[in-house]
Amino acid sequence: MNPRETVANDLLRSAARLSRWASRLAAFDVSYAQARLLALLDELGPARVSALAEADHCSQPTMSTALQRLESQGWAGRVPDPADARASLLSLTPAGRDTLEEIRRARAAVLSPTLASLDESEVAQLRAAVAALDDLLLRAARTDTHH
C-alpha cells in the first residue's frame, strides 16, 4: 500500500470512529438516519421525495418510509407540488426544527468536555482538519459526478 493509500485508509478509519463515537453517546429518541434527514430537510427546504433521496444517497423507497416516520412524529409535513400532482413537497414543521436544534446542541455537547481540555493551538488544528476534510469532500464530489 503506497503512502497515499495509507492516508486514505487512516482518514476513513478515523472519520468513521469519530462519527460512530459521537452518535453513540448523543443518545436521544431520534435515530442517526432521522437526524440526518432533519438536517437535510432544513437545508433543502421544501423538496420532493426523490430530490431528498438523491441528496442523501439512498433509494427512493428508503426515503419514502423515512419521511413517513418523520411525518408521524410531527416533524415533517408535505403539500402537493403545485407544478406536478404526482409529487409532494416536504418540509420541516416548527416541531421538527426545534428537534433539530436540540440534536445539534446535544451532539456538540458530547464533544464539549473533550474540547474544553484543548488549548487554542489544538482547536486551531481541529479547525484545519475540518477544512481539509471539507476540501477533500468537495474534490471527491467533483471526481464523482464527472462520470
Added chain:
Amino acid sequence: MNPRETVANDLLRSAARLSRWASRLAAFDVSYAQARLLALLDELGPARVSALAEADHCSQPTMSTALQRLESQGWAGRVPDPADARASLLSLTPAGRDTLEEIRRARAAVLSPTLASLDESEVAQLRAAVAALDDLLLRAARTDTHH
C-alpha cells in the same frame, strides 16, 4: 453557539459525510458493520466476544450475532479460552484476512482518484487532520471512561 461548539458540529458533520460517502461508493458484498468487525479482529487478535463488543461500542448480543455471521462466512473462527470455559477467543481466518485486505484496497481506491489530484502539501494537511482526529478520539475516550 460558541466557537468550540461550532468546531465540534463542523467536525462531526464532515466526518460523518466523508465516512458515509466512502462506504456508499465502496460497495462489495460485505456490509459496513462486518468490515468494521474484520478490522477489529485483525487489530485485537484472539479476543473475547465481550472485549470486541466493548471495543466496537455495541452490545454483547449484537457482537455475538455479528461474529456468528462472520463465522458462517468462514472469515472468523473461535477456540475455547483455556483460561475460562465460559469464554471463547475469536480471530480472523486466513480467508477473513484476505477479505479485509480486499476491503482496504477498495476503500482506498474510492479516494485514490481524488488523492491523486492533491499536491504534497495537501496530503500533508490530510495527515495532520488524521493526527488531530486520532488525538481527539484518544482524549474523548479518556474523558468517557473517567465515569
Added chain:
DNA sequence: CAGTTTACATAGTTCACCTATATAAACCAA
C-alpha cells in the same frame, strides 16, 4: 388518444442494532 415515462408508495427481505432473559461456568462465603 394510446403508450411511455415519471413520482411516489407498498411489499418483502436482510442486516444491525437494542433490551430482556436464559444458561452455564467461575468465584466466594459460610
Added chain:
DNA sequence: TTGGTTTATATAGGTGAACTATGTAAACTG
C-alpha cells in the same frame, strides 16, 4: 463443600434502515 452471586455468552423478540421489485397514478409524447 455447597449455595448464591457474578460473569461470559447465547437466544428471543422487536425496531429501524437499507435494498430490489413492483404497483399506481399523473404527466408527457408521438
